[in-house]
Amino acid sequence: MSGVNKVLLIGNLGKDPEIRYSEGGIPRLNFSLATSEFYKDKSGNRSEHVEWHNIVMWRTLAENAEKLLKKGMQVYIEGRLQTRQWNDKEGIKRNVTEIVADNFIILQRRDHPGQGSGHSGETGSNDSTGSENLPY
Numbered sequence: 001m002s003g004v005n006k007v008l009l010i011g012n013l014g015k016d017p018e019i020r021y022s023e024g025g026i027p028r029l030n031f032s033l034a035t036s037e038f039y040k041d042k043s044g045n046r047s048e049h050v051e052w053h054n055i056v057m058w059r060t061l062a063e064n065a066e067k068l069l070k071k072g073m074q075v076y077i078e079g080r081l082q083t084r085q086w087n088d089k090e091g092i093k094r095n096v097t098e099i100v101a102d103n104f105i106i107l108q109r110r111d112h113p114g115q116g117s118g119h120s121g122e123t124g125s126n127d128s129t130g131s132e133n134l135p136y
Contacts, residue, residue, distance in 0.1 A: 005080040007099050009053060010107065011035040013073050017057075019066045029062035031055050031069065033077065033099075054098040055079075065104060074108040077101050 014032035021027055033053045041047045055077060057065050069075065079101035088094050 007077070007079050007081055009033060009035055009077045009099065010074065011053070011077075013069055013071050013075065014052065016071045017066050017069050019062060027059060027062040027066075029057040029066050033075070054096060055101055056082075056098045057101045057104075061101065061104075065101075068106060069104075070109075073106060076105040076107055078103040 011033040014034050017029045017031040019027055019029045033055050035051050035053065037049045037051070039047055039049070077099060079099045081097060082100045083095055083097045085093060085095050
């Protein structure tokens with residue numbers, strides 16, 4: 001039996017995306033995405049919990065997203081969870097969990113906060129698979 005690894009997020013970019021290229025010229029885009037959860041605390045006051053997610057995009061999706069996405073934009077992201085391990089400069093083992101995105105939709109631009117439904121119609125989707133084996 002195989003499992004399902006699917007992540008769906010709606011959040012705001014915490015910073016402008018950063019694109020880098022592997023030695024083989026493969027583009028990799030990184031940015032942080034904030035999602036918010038609202039709840040009432042013990043006193044009945046409305047509180048907010050913000051969760052930060054590390055987003056990674058590859059290839060054509062990365063190049064398209066780099067042109068379109070900016071800090072503060074609200075986006076829908078589809079992807080999968082991936083955890084990487086490496087040893088830092090001091091030889092200490094480090095882990096990071098990322099969402100490897102397959103698709104995105106811009107829901108609202110920061111420079112147009114009052115536009116109609118907030119949908120821009122600009123989307124991107126991954127044109128290939130197998131990115132889990134690409135070099136970092």
